[in-house]
Amino acid sequence: xxxxxxxxxxxxxxLSLFQITxxxxxxxxxxxxxxxxxxxxxxxxPGGAMLTFTLNGLVALFTAMSFAELxxxxxxxxxxxxxxxxxxxxxxxxxxxxxxxxxxxxxGSLYAVVFATYTxxxxxxxxxxxxxxxxxxxxxxxxxxxxxxxFLYVNYRGASETGKIGALFTLGQMLxxxxxxxxxIITAIVDPQRIENFRPFLNPDGGWLRLLATMxxxxxxxEGFEVIAQAGDEAVDPKRNLPKAMIYSVFIVxxxxxxxxxxxxxxxxxxxxxxxxxVWRWIGAAGKHGxxxxxxxxxxxxxxxxxxxALAVIFSSTSALNATIFSAAxxxxxxxRDRMLPEAFARIAAVRRTPWVALMFTGVIILTVAGLLPxxxxxxxxxxxxxxxxxxxxxxxxRIRLNMGDELAYGFLMPLFPAPPLLALICQALLAIFIVHxxxxxxxxxxxxxxxxxxxxxxYSRSRTxxxxxxxxxxxxxxxxxxxxxxxxxxLANPDNALQLVQTTYKLCGAKEASVELLHMVPVPEQVPLSxxxxxxxxxxxxxxxxxxxxxxxxPIATGLRYCRNIGRxxxxxxxxxxxxxxxMGWGGEATSGEFxxxxxxxxxxxxxxxxxxxxxxxxxxxxxxxxxxxxxxxxNGALALEVANILTEPDDGRITALTVAVGGGKFDAxxxxxxxxxxLGIPPQRLCLKTVVxxxxxxxxxxxxxxxxxxxxxxTRQPLLRQIVRRNLPERVAGRCSVPLVMxxxxxxxxxxxxxxx
Amino acid sequence: xxxxxxxAAFKLAGWSDSQMDIDTAAGCAIIAASLILMTSLxxxxxxxxxxxARRGPTSARRIIKDLDRGR
Numbered sequence: 104x105x106x107x108x109x110x111x112x113x114x115x116x117x118l119s120l121f122q123i124t125x126x127x128x129x130x131x132x133x134x135x136x137x138x139x140x141x142x143x144x145x146x147x148x149p150g151g152a153m154l155t156f157t158l159n160g161l162v163a164l165f166t167a168m169s170f171a172e173l174x175x176x177x178x179x180x181x182x183x184x185x186x187x188x189x190x191x192x193x194x195x196x197x198x199x200x201x202x203x204x205x206x207x208x209x210x211g212s213l214y215a216v217v218f219a220t221y222t223x224x225x226x227x228x229x230x231x232x233x234x235x236x237x238x239x240x241x242x243x244x245x246x247x248x249x250x251x252x253x254f255l256y257v258n259y260r261g262a263s264e265t266g267k268i269g270a271l272f273t274l275g276q277m278l279x280x281x282x283x284x285x286x287x288i289i290t291a292i293v294d295p296q297r298i299e300n301f302r303p304f305l306n307p308d309g310g311w312l313r314l315l316a317t318m319x320x321x322x323x324x325x326e327g328f329e330v331i332a333q334a335g336d337e338a339v340d341p342k343r344n345l346p347k348a349m350i351y352s353v354f355i356v357x358x359x360x361x362x363x364x365x366x367x368x369x370x371x372x373x374x375x376x377x378x379x380x381x382v383w384r385w386i387g388a389a390g391k392h393g394x395x396x397x398x399x400x401x402x403x404x405x406x407x408x409x410x411x412x413a414l415a416v417i418f419s420s421t422s423a424l425n426a427t428i429f430s431a432a433x434x435x436x437x438x439x440r441d442r443m444l445p446e447a448f449a450r451i452a453a454v455r456r457t458p459w460v461a462l463m464f465t466g467v468i469i470l471t472v473a474g475l476l477p478x479x480x481x482x483x484x485x486x487x488x489x490x491x492x493x494x495x496x497x498x499x500x501x502r503i504r505l506n507m508g509d510e511l512a513y514g515f516l517m518p519l520f521p522a523p524p525l526l527a528l529i530c531q532a533l534l535a536i537f538i539v540h541x542x543x544x545x546x547x548x549x550x551x552x553x554x555x556x557x558x559x560x561x562x563y564s565r566s567r568t569x570x571x572x573x574x575x576x577x578x579x580x581x582x583x584x585x586x587x588x589x590x591x592x593x594x595l596a597n598p599d600n601a602l603q604l605v606q607t608t609y610k611l612c613g614a615k616e617a618s619v620e621l622l623h624m625v626p627v628p629e630q631v632p633l634s635x636x637x638x639x640x641x642x643x644x645x646x647x648x649x650x651x652x653x654x655x656x657x658x659p660i661a662t663g664l665r666y667c668r669n670i671g672r673x674x675x676x677x678x679x680x681x682x683x684x685x686x687x688m689g690w691g692g693e694a695t696s697g698e699f700x701x702x703x704x705x706x707x708x709x710x711x712x713x714x715x716x717x718x719x720x721x722x723x724x725x726x727x728x729x730x731x732x733x734x735x736x737x738x739x740n741g742a743l744a745l746e747v748a749n750i751l752t753e754p755d756d757g758r759i760t761a762l763t764v765a766v767g768g769g770k771f772d773a774x775x776x777x778x779x780x781x782x783x784l785g786i787p788p789q790r791l792c793l794k795t796v797v798x799x800x801x802x803x804x805x806x807x808x809x810x811x812x813x814x815x816x817x818x819x820t821r822q823p824l825l826r827q828i829v830r831r832n833l834p835e836r837v838a839g840r841c842s843v844p845l846v847m848x849x850x851x852x853x854x855x856x857x858x859x860x861x862x
Numbered sequence: 863x864x865x866x867x868x869x870a871a872f873k874l875a876g877w878s879d880s881q882m883d884i885d886t887a888a889g890c891a892i893i894a895a896s897l898i899l900m901t902s903l904x905x906x907x908x909x910x911x912x913x914x915a916r917r918g919p920t921s922a923r924r925i926i927k928d929l930d931r932g933r
Binding site: 150151153154157158160161164168171175176301302303304305310311340342343346347350351354357358361504508509510511512513514515516517518 | 889892906910914923
């Protein structure tokens, strides 16, 4: 970031991979697991609890991969709020910030409650509470609120632990948790009879369905890795280290949780002193104390066990509480700074330089939740909010990869895209639904918070939000006076060719009885401020005026001039926004580079536009097409190619030849396909004929044949994106080498178009 | 009737004389499969991050092409 004197200034990058991994681990092993184990063993059974942590780890890993991909491409502080703004715009980013704020607050309340529970439990083991004579429940609430209040004050003072001290702290926590796991495994080896504690594997009352409920309830134990995204400005080599740290931390924490759950179950010898009935029921009956009660039995003396567990939980919960308060206050501060919430939220204390208003409101939520809600409801509420938040992130990763994949420099790409984020979306939706079995209150509070957020955005934030540089902006727009049933957009990328393009599209517009939208996208380099973007508009405005001279007297016409950072994305965005049915644009026929087939602008448009796309090459001027060749291989693109060919071919003496190249063994029935299209389009038999040539080289056969025609109309490939990228496909190879005027078409429809309409 | 290997495997793991029920078998299989899948994803991700870092961060299109070549 350059300051006014032109001196470069930025945060020093001194957080290593180890430190940021520890940062994520420290947040995750933030005490949620300590109260979660006992409750999940009681709900899902001993094996069910292990399954809960394993499957949650897998779902969390899918989400961590989404975070990793996004952080590697956009390594800036801001996390989900930032990703949502880039992917979906201001409304969704407000919602992300709003959810993140509440999720962090509720997680903070949970950590305060866990601190209180385990501290008082330790004091009770010393007999101090009986001596004082306090009611334990009221005392727990009071201690939770006191510790939350203390850390709110610490945050107001501006104290925060540095990366190195934080890493050491987390290392200590990890060592403790891992030693519990190791003790449990050793105990099971020494006394294999304790494996019988896993019988029955699942809770007989409810079985597998209970598993989904506990998975949703315990999901909060996997919250925390997302804070790594916040370290984007301070991490060494962030494009490499941020994704690694996120993925490693989720993997390590999953293995740790599974091992600790195993240790908790085998820690208790059936029938030993102080236990009764089945071990898993005994652990489950203790609920949030289950983990502590069981693990205390792993150590030689009960007192030592209680003390070690209390110390570990106190360290974990306090460091996590401090971090979540910081994170919650920062989320609400960012909303205030961008005027999505009243500006007071961004007010900074004069002396301490901390956002005191944001902290105050954060404190109100944390103290209310910690003071009023039962522990199980607090945990469920935190889980449901994080499920909502992670749901948004998985949507963001899909949308950003599809829309901006060619513009961003990625340091990591997840494998098997889009399967991991889609699976995560499905699982998170299921888990959120099943939380209702653990806490109905969570299902009231969570959605209510989201609905309130939507209301605040619509009534307050939308009109006050500060716009940002990388959004697509409309400079001028004139609406069509009477829109027809069909909407055609003509994208005038090069104003010099505007007239040629419009003269050719004239026929298409006439045949479809369409209203026409002329759009000129103006690419403005990142370095140029918005205030200077107007100077790039002049040529586009001239092109549009010239085109309008021809089209305006005949068709309802609308015009648009838009600023964007990337033409392809800008055009696709306009097509979606205006619900366009057909997009027409020109192609210079320039040589393709390694990774693009037709060019860096046209390829993304063909891949992502949710409407029919028609690309014209050398079709300008007042050309007439009497002999038109249409290579066909079935499918919607072939059908659209024949339709477009029929429109562009001279009406009286024009001839269309549908060409198939037989390479042997093909099952395509060209005659039936042509007959079907002839009937559909009402083409007379003498106007459309079928020709079959036999050749092993399909591309060469089409090119040789095309030389004898006035126009070649090609359907684009319908192969999956990955295969298109890896291997250039036949239509694109033909288009690149074709010397006659060319029209390439891609039909809309099907799942892909539906996905692109929304993503 | 459960396969004999089924019970033998679990006797090795410490289960005593009784047979294993279907929930236990399915649960253990799911845990093992999930952990194997997680390990594979982590290792693949590490490989991909290192490979991308060596060639310099670039667009998704170029990375997919490069990773496909490197597989």
